Each structure stands twice: as structure tokens, then as C-alpha cells.
Amino acid sequence: MPSQQKALILRSKQGEFALEDIPVPAPGPHQILVKVEAAALNPLDWKIQAFGVMRETYPAILGFDGAGVVEAVGAEVQDLVKGDRILFQGGHDNNSSTFQQYVLLPAGVSAKVFPSTVTYDEAASIPVGLSAAALGLFSHYAPSGSAKLYPPWEEGGRGKYVNQPIVILGGASSVGHYGTPVVSSIQLAELAGFSPIITTASPRNADLLKSLGATHVLDRSLTADALGVEVAKITSQPFEVVFDAVGLPATQNSAFDILAQEGQLVTVRQDAVGEAKKAVHPGKRVIQVYGSLAVPYHHKAAASLCAALSSLLEEGAIKPMRVEVLPGGLAGIVSGLERLKDNQVSAAKLVVRPHETR
Template structure:
């Protein structure tokens, strides 16, 4: 194992992502060091840099969704050993060739039939979908607070705005697992067939139906709306939800000026809030157990993905595409150990 590694570094607040080098970390007590074979990119990564969210010092290496091979374990680690194939969510530090994961955090053995690329699409997006739907307030709408796969909601309806996004794809699958009878997705027509395979029962083409017309395009209001994309769509989410229903958004900066009390609507905004970290981590642990069971029972799958070229450096261009809204229906992933040209 080398002493230094290639990484994508942010040198100071709001500075650009740049290719550089840094030390390979050693795992502390309760930590696992992995050789990062694949890292997934999230819109949250550029948002974190842009708004200086949960960054306590610079320079910093961001990135969260990783899959790889255990290289070393710290004291007190049980259940993992050198050579194991694992994936998980790093607090940060995913955009480099070796990454630290907490042994009691989000880290799961990779199923034999799954690739590094597939599982690297899962952690952040699945967690946002699962916690937003399952957990109790203030971070979820409590559809399944025990995170049990036996909880069912037959006859209920939901709308996913941005169904083809990474989060949206997991929302659709989780709603299907919960037994929702009507799962409507608002997305590009190009993704309809795939979303129906995941569990969507109705599809509305966002190019044919503008946002202001979406409520009228629904055959009836829905009990749950999950808003994943398009900042201007959050007010539309309210217009689509039935009285007494629930709205979840994973867009921390989306404007919302509706009065939820008029329709007695429960509104949850999933936002990176340090004061909520303890609650988040508790629910993430439940989500991880739920995910492991779903993978074992083969009832959930990762996003479709696109592999970026040019190793670690390719991450910079990928993050730029995400910030410009140039990615649709796939998760961008990179191979940190591929050569940089």
C-alpha cells in the first residue's frame, strides 16, 4: 500500500475541485480502510462544496458512496477483515484511492452477484429515500418507523417528482416494497419502461406536461409526494398532495411558500443539519439493516450507472455535469485506480 494517493481536493471554502495528492490514512479504532475500486457521485457533493456544509476544516476531500476491498482494520473491528469486498457511506473522503469507513456505520458486504459499480450507486440515494419515507418526524413521514419489510400500505398512492433520479429510483422501489397500489412518476419519457420495471404504475412525461399542469394531469391527488429534483417543483408537490397527506423533499434549498396547515399536510425537508446528526445516524443504522435484508432477498437493485473515464480526475468533470443538470437516469461512478491521462 502506498504512502500517498491521488485525490480530488477542495483547498478552501468554495474553491474548485482540483486533482492533487494526500496521505493514505490509517484506520483508527473502530475504522476500516478500503481500497476504493468505485466511487459514486451525488449532487450533494457539489452542493456541500458550494455552501460549505458540514466541512470543519480545509483542505478537504469530499465524496461518500464507495465500494472496494478492505485493506486494513483498526482495533476493535469485528466482522470485517483484509480482502473483504464491501460498500458503504464515508462521512467524507470518497474522492480518493483509499477511504475510511466506520465499522459500525454504513458498511455492508457486497453480495456475490453484485458489482462494485452497482453497489456504489446505493448508499446516499437509498438512505435519503429510505429515511425520508420510513423514519419518524423530524426527518421522515413515518410510513415504516420500525424499518420492517412486513409493513404494508395497500391501496395507498404516491407521486415521485424526478422518478428517474438516483433517489427517485429507490423511492419507487421502496414504495413498491411497502405495497403502494398507485405509484406515479414524473420524469422524462425515455425512462418510463425502466421505472415501470422498478414498480411505477403510472408515468407522466415532464416534457409534455409542464409543472403547473401536473396537478391536473393526476387522476386524483396522492397521499405521498417525494420531491427529488427541480427546485421550482416543491410548491407543485403541495398542489398534488391530498388533504392530510405528506411531502418529502431532498432538496435543501428548494423554495416552498405553501401553508401546510390548510390541507393538514406533513412536510419533511431532508437537509444536512448538524443538530439532527444523532437522529440521522440512528435512523441510518436502521436503514442499513433494512438494505442488507433487501439485498439478501434480492428485492432492490442499484441505479443504472455511467462509468467516468480518466480515473480520479474524471470525478471533476462528472461533478460539473451534475451541477449543470446534464445527467439523467443514471448514476455517475468513477474508478479511482484507473490511470489519469
């Protein structure tokens, strides 16, 4: 194993990215060292650079989605061994961020072995979107930050919400912070028994989303009033939960409008529903997702999800996203982030292979 590695460094707040050589770290007693075979890009990565949010210490390494192989384990690690193929959510600090060739991770909820039927590129498309959807909807242990529905991956959870409708706004775009959690939320909603599962998207992505479990795909360009009319044509049942995977003020307010009087709007961004509207409907709740497996109040749900994930992937209950591999390893990230910034990516995850960096 080399002593040095390539990393994409953000030198200063709102600064420029640069490729640099940095040391390969050694794992502590409860850590694992992972060779990053694939890292996926998220809209949050360009927003950190553009707006100077989330990171206060620089130089900084970004990147939240990864997959790779365990290279070394700490003395106290028991559930992972050298050679294990894992997918993981990184980005908690520079050591765990995925825009580098090797990462250090806590040997707990941030990693999970995945089956050989899933490629490293595909595996890297899963962690952040899945965690945003799973924790936002099904973290029933959490005191806040979730709708607290019962998880479909736990005993007794499959089909628990049979014949209850759900709306998932966001289609397959990469507008929100977390890329495309709508893909995972559709699959989890189907596993939980929700029906109908109504989502919004560009019409070109309708077949893809139906293949993942959506029963109805409405045009994402519908106005708030038109959306209300269309969902009323599909079902007269009240919507107790709406998941907004985009989180813009327009989508949040549209979602709030179609909620049942005691319903929950789960959104991936800060609450932007009008105060006057809330005053008229005091029973409706707006919940902002913080889709990090490392947050202490999500630890129980995260551990539960990670324990079930390999078998869910094996049976196809959770499917990876379509991926586009960018050339040049870490050097391909900057242009990829520009595409995300310009909303030029739909129904796919952009992925790089750090060890292809020259």
C-alpha cells in the same frame, strides 16, 4: 499496502480541484480502512465547490458514494474483516470522503457487505440515493426529518401500505442534491405495497422507471395544474405522502397542491412552499430530508437498513442504478461534475475508479 495515496483535493472554499499525494491513514479501534474501488458523483459535490456550502475546513476532500474492499480493521471491530466487499456512505469528513483511494469509516451504519452479483461500480450507485429515500420516508424512529412510515425492510413492513397511492416527483434526473433518490424511493414504495406508484420523468426514461416498480410515469414538464388533472385520472384516493426528489420551488408547490389535507410532502431541499398556500392548508406538512446515515437521530433506522441491505440486493428488491464509468480515475471527476451541473446526466450515476488514477 502503500503509505501514500492519490486524492482529489478542493484547496479552498469555491476554489479549484487538484490531484495530490496524501498519506494512507491507519484505522482506530472502531474504524475500518477501505480501498475505494468505485466512487460515484452527486450534484452535491459540485454545489459544495460552486457555492462554498457544507464544508468550512479546507483543504477538503469530497465524495459521498463508495464501494470497495476492507483492507484493515480496528481492534474493536467485530462485524467486518479484511477482504469484505462493502458499499458505504462517506463524506462525513476528509477521511471518509470517496474522492481518494483509501477511506477511514466507522464500523457501523456507514458500511455494509454486498453480494458478488453486484459489481463495485453498481454498488457505488446505491448509498446516497437509497439513504435519502429510505430515511426521508421510513425513519420511523426519528423525531423529525422523515415521514416516519414503517420500513418495508423490517418485520411486518412488506405490503403494509397496500393499495395506498404515492406520488414521487423527480423522474430520473440529477437535479436534486442526492442524485437520483427517485430510483430507490420507487423500489421501496413497491416493497411497502403502495399502489399506484406515480412518478414524473422524461418520457425516454418511462420504461426504466416502470421496470423498477412505477405504475404510471407522467411527463415531468407538466404544469402544476396539469399534474393535478393527470393524477386525478389515475386515482381518486387521497395522497397521504408525496416524495419530491428534485426539491425545486416548482416541484414542491406542485406536490403540496396534490397532497391530502393531512398529508406529508417529503422533499430533498429546503422548504420552498408558499406561505400563503400553507396558511390555507395548515394540516399539510413539509419535511426536508437529511439523508445522512451518520445523523444520530437516524442511527436506528440506518442500522436496520444496513442489516437488511445485503439480502435486499441479493433478492433484487433493491437494484443498483445504471452506471457510466468515467475514464482516468479521480482525474475524470471534474468534467463529470460539470456534466451534473449542466444537467446532462439522466437515469444514471457517474462513477470513477480511484485506483485507475495516474
